[in-house]
Amino acid sequence: MNAIEVRNLTKNFGDFKALDGLDIDVPEGAVFGFLGPNGAGKTTTTRILVGLAHPTSGRIKILGRDGIGEPASIKRSIGYLPDVPAFYEWMKAGEYLAFAGEMFGLRGADLKSRVAALLDAAGLAEIDRKIGGFSRGMKQRLGIAQAFVNNPDVLFLDEPTSALDPIGRKEVLDMIDSLSEKKTVFFSTHILADVERVCDSVAIIDRGRLVIQGDLESIKQNYTRPTFSIELDADAAPLAEKLRGVPWVSSVASDGGLLTIDVSDIKSAQMELAGVVAGAGLPVRKLELKEIALEDIFVDLVEERNGKQTEKAKVLGGAE
Amino acid sequence: MRSGCVFFKKEIKAILRTYRIWVIPLIFIFFGVLSPVTAKFTPALVKAAIQADKTQQQIFGQIKIPEPTAVDAYGQWFKNLSQFGILALILTSMGLISEEKTRGTLALVVTKPIARTSIVVSKFLSQTGLLAASGAMGLGACYLYTILLFDKAPFRPIALSTLAFAAFALLVLSITIFFSALLKHQMGAGGLALLSVFALSILASLGRGLEKYSPGALPGMALKIATGSQAFSKTYPAIAISIAASVVMIAAAAYVLEHQEI
Numbered sequence: 001m002n003a004i005e006v007r008n009l010t011k012n013f014g015d016f017k018a019l020d021g022l023d024i025d026v027p028e029g030a031v032f033g034f035l036g037p038n039g040a041g042k043t044t045t046t047r048i049l050v051g052l053a054h055p056t057s058g059r060i061k062i063l064g065r066d067g068i069g070e071p072a073s074i075k076r077s078i079g080y081l082p083d084v085p086a087f088y089e090w091m092k093a094g095e096y097l098a099f100a101g102e103m104f105g106l107r108g109a110d111l112k113s114r115v116a117a118l119l120d121a122a123g124l125a126e127i128d129r130k131i132g133g134f135s136r137g138m139k140q141r142l143g144i145a146q147a148f149v150n151n152p153d154v155l156f157l158d159e160p161t162s163a164l165d166p167i168g169r170k171e172v173l174d175m176i177d178s179l180s181e182k183k184t185v186f187f188s189t190h191i192l193a194d195v196e197r198v199c200d201s202v203a204i205i206d207r208g209r210l211v212i213q214g215d216l217e218s219i220k221q222n223y224t225r226p227t228f229s230i231e232l233d234a235d236a237a238p239l240a241e242k243l244r245g246v247p248w249v250s251s252v253a254s255d256g257g258l259l260t261i262d263v264s265d266i267k268s269a270q271m272e273l274a275g276v277v278a279g280a281g282l283p284v285r286k287l288e289l290k291e292i293a294l295e296d297i298f299v300d301l302v303e304e305r306n307g308k309q310t311e312k313a314k315v316l317g318g319a320e
Numbered sequence: 321m322r323s324g325c326v327f328f329k330k331e332i333k334a335i336l337r338t339y340r341i342w343v344i345p346l347i348f349i350f351f352g353v354l355s356p357v358t359a360k361f362t363p364a365l366v367k368a369a370i371q372a373d374k375t376q377q378q379i380f381g382q383i384k385i386p387e388p389t390a391v392d393a394y395g396q397w398f399k400n401l402s403q404f405g406i407l408a409l410i411l412t413s414m415g416l417i418s419e420e421k422t423r424g425t426l427a428l429v430v431t432k433p434i435a436r437t438s439i440v441v442s443k444f445l446s447q448t449g450l451l452a453a454s455g456a457m458g459l460g461a462c463y464l465y466t467i468l469l470f471d472k473a474p475f476r477p478i479a480l481s482t483l484a485f486a487a488f489a490l491l492v493l494s495i496t497i498f499f500s501a502l503l504k505h506q507m508g509a510g511g512l513a514l515l516s517v518f519a520l521s522i523l524a525s526l527g528r529g530l531e532k533y534s535p536g537a538l539p540g541m542a543l544k545i546a547t548g549s550q551a552f553s554k555t556y557p558a559i560a561i562s563i564a565a566s567v568v569m570i571a572a573a574a575y576v577l578e579h580q581e582i
Contacts, residue, residue, distance in 0.1 A: 050431045053581045080431040082343065086329070086424030090337045102326040254555040312501045 001064070003028040003154050003184035005050065009058030011044050011208070017174045018044045019055070020208035024246055026186060026201075033199035033216070034188040041208040042188040043083065044141055046158045049186070051082045051230040063153060076104065080154035083159040085143030089132030092123045096131060097149055118145040121179060123171070137168030144175050151319050154184045161194055172200055192295045202294070204301055216294070223297045225265040227290045228273060230259040233283040248272075257285075324438030327429070329533040333444035340412065344450055347408045348458030351400040356393035356465040363388050390473040392548035393466040397459075397478070402484055405458075406517060409451060409489060410496050414510035415499040416443045417577065427582050437574040443496055444570050452491065455486060480552040482544035487562040488538035489557075492517055494569035500574040501580075535562035 004026035011019040019041045026032045036042050049060060051074075060067040061073050087096050097115040106114055116259040119125040122141040127134075131142065140160060147155055157176065161169040176185065176198060187199055195202055196216070203213040207214065212219060232239065242256040250266040251257075265270040270289070277284060336342055363385045371428050417440070420426040430436060459482050466473040495516045499509035520536030530536040544550035 011361070052427055052431065075431060075433040078431070082424065082427055084424065085428060088425060090334065099326065100428075100432065103323040103429075103434055104321060105433075143428075145500065150432075184413070235366075307461055 001028050001123055002026060002061075003030070003063055004032075004186060005059075005061040006045070006049075007059045009045070009048065009060065009228065010056045011048065012056045018208055019048075019058075022205065022208060024205075024213060026184060028184055029182060030201045030215075031180060031185040031199045032187060033195035033202040034186060034205070035190065035192070035195060035298060037190060038232050041207045042190075042205065044156055044208075045205075046156055046188050050078065050156050051075070055187050057308070064122070076150065077153045079147030079150060079154075079155045081140075081143045081147040081157045081160055083162060083265050085139060085146075087131045087139065087142065089130060091131055092120055092129070092194050093122070093127060093131060093138075093145075094133075096142065097145055100146045100149045106149070114151075118148060121148075121175060135168075136275060137171060140164060140168065142173060143171065143232070144179070148238070152183065154186065155180060156188075158187045158188045159190070160187070160241055161191060162189065169194070181301065192298055194261040196294050206281065206296060206302050211305055212297075219297060220294070223300070226263045226269065228261045228263065228269065228289055229286070229288055230261070230277060231286040232257040232259070233285055236282075238276065239280045239282055246272075246276060273281055321429065323432070323434035324442060327438055328442040328446060331442050332449075335446060335450050339509040340450060345454040345457050346410055347452040348437065349407065349461045350458075351404060351520060352397065352458035353460030355396035355400055356390075356469050359392035360390050360469040362487050366532050374533045388470070390466050391427060391547045393462065393470060393473075394478045394481070395543060397462045398485065398539060398543045400544060401455075401458075401482075401489075401542075405455075406492055407514075409492055410510050410517075413447055413493055414500055414513060415506035416447060416497060417573075418503055418506045418509050421504050421582060422506075427456075428502065430582055431470045436577045439459050440497065440501060440574040444494065444573075451489065452486065455482065455489070455539060456564040459522055465479035477548060484538050484545060484552065484559060485542040486553045487559040488520075488535050488542075490561045490566045491520075491535050491569070494566040494573070498569045498573040498576070501577045531558075533557045533561055535565060538562060547569065 003023045004024070006022055006024040009019050009022040010017065016292055020043065022045060024034075024045075031158060034045070040183055048055050049062065051067070057070065067074055083297060088099075091099070092204070094115055097118055098111060101111045101114055116125070122138075122145040124138065124142060127138070131139065134142065139161070144157070144160065147157070160176070161172050162171060173194060176187075185198075186274055187195070189195060199216060201213075201215040202219065204211040214222075230239070231235070236254040236257050236259045240259055243249050243252045243259070243261060248263050248268040249261055250264045251262045253260045261269075261273075263273075266289075274287065279288060308316045349429050367385055382402065414543040417426070420429075429439065459478065463475060468477075481557075492513065496509065500506065501514045503509045503512070509567075517536075520534070522536070522538030524540070525532040531540075532554070535558055538555060541550060541555045541558065545552055545555070557576060
């Protein structure tokens with residue numbers, strides 16, 4: 001079952017189409033990376049999903065319920081962290097969490113223990129000053145804590161690490177990791193390393209439209225180019241020449257001691273390449289099947305889309 | 321409803337823990353003290369100025385300045401309330417909702433299970449409470465200094481006239497909250513609220529018997545009640561309309577916020 005379903009979502013600001021028929025499916029229990037370059041429509045989508053903005057048209061379902069118009073039953077089941085969370089600066093962290101918890105009906109001992117646990121998880125249990133004196137990282141951790149106060153089924157995080165330094169980022173990602181077990185997390189970001197670290201499925205959007213969607217591993221597999229790289233402690237040209245005559249090799253590029261080989265039949269290549277290289281009698285330093293990074297897929301897809309606007313978005317992994 | 325109470329409690333804490341708990345009562349107490357003092361000593365100061373200048377003595381020598389009374393003190397109190405009191409009310413209320421929108425604090429609140437109407441009502445009730453308490457303190461200060469500086473100072477006229485004025489202030493507050501809900505920037509909300517006060521005053525001065533029903537006429541009526549030239553009962557229609565219009569403005573503020581993108 002999908003925790004979040006978005007169908008043909010559009011949002012216009014005057015003549016500008018921020019969202020242009022967006023479709024996404026977020027499986028229940030997934031940590032879902034919602035990726036896109038700046039201005040792609042990530043924040044607009046997130047704001048519509050949590051009820052802060054209204055779509056021009058389209059349909060959304062959260063936990064099987066119609067999500068337009070922020071019904072109270074949905075609000076009870078979600079947590080939300082905007083990119084730059086703002087708090088009442090005269091409050092202390094515990095007070096804010098208690099205020100947030102009370103809005104969900106938590107009272108007495110339940111509220112107290114929930115606040116204490118979240119303060120602990122956020123590393124703010126020992127901090128006794130007002131929120132006005134918090135660093136950006138502390139505010140972000142408090143933001144995550146308040147988003148978890150109702151133990152939500154679905155959590156919306158809008159660029160939670162984009163304004164943080166590397167240490168702040170690590171702390172926030174660790175916190176998300178530790179708290180989000182068995183929850184659906186909708187993680188909007190343009191930081192690909194964060195997605196690779198915490199997400200198991202992703203959608204990439206650009207200019208308000210879906211470019212690709214699916215689980216991270218299948219996307220990587222589908223986009224992994226069957227390419228090997230070989231590093232030699234000698235000139236690679238003779239080996240390159242030899243490889244050009246092999247039937248499953250489609251192209252070879254050599255640069256000093258480095259060879260990049262595109263193959264048409266990966267299985268044959270995996271079985272036979274090492275033998276061909278050994279037969280050349282050259283000193284080998286490294287031979288590997290190149291792993292593709294999400295960043296390469298992201299850049300390729302966004303650039304391809306910008307070059308071919310009319311091409312239909314490719315959808316993988318169970319999406320429509 | 322429950323989360324509405326939680327938000328109202330937060331608003332009360334915000335008043336008690338920020339500048340508002342000091343600044344707003346102090347403004348009213350300041351004018352409460354200043355009004356009888358100004359009424360008492362202004363004639364003496366004018367007299368002294370005339371006597372110090374021979375030319376002015378020739379011009380104004382024949383004019384007799386009457387001895388000030390408690391009525392002058394009350395008159396001064398309402399002049400100050402009508403100008404600085406209303407200005408202070410608008411300045412301290414214009415950001416109640418708009419500031420929460422621009423700062424982003426409201427986004428975290430409205431994504432939780434709370435009706436936006438409860439937010440507007442909580443803001444209105446808490447600010448009404450603060451202004452009512454501050455006004456009462458100002459009234460107390462004014463009455464106390466009037467007793468000290470003048471021989472006779474009846475309490476009933478100033479209490480009733482302050483009540484009539486409070487109905488007008490309530491409407492100004494609800495108009496300010498409406499614009500604060502409508503707009504994102506508090507300066508815009510304050511500016512439009514101020515323009516509305518001018519519009520109410522102009523409406524009250526159009527004549528044709530309209531002033532009897534016009535909330536904008538209440539400050540003038542309050543002054544007349546304080547000086548004993550008008551019965552309190554004559555303000556009933558304007559007070560009733562003022563309260564009804566306040567309810568309408570708060571309902572409009574809630575409607576606007578309910579349908580707004582935050």
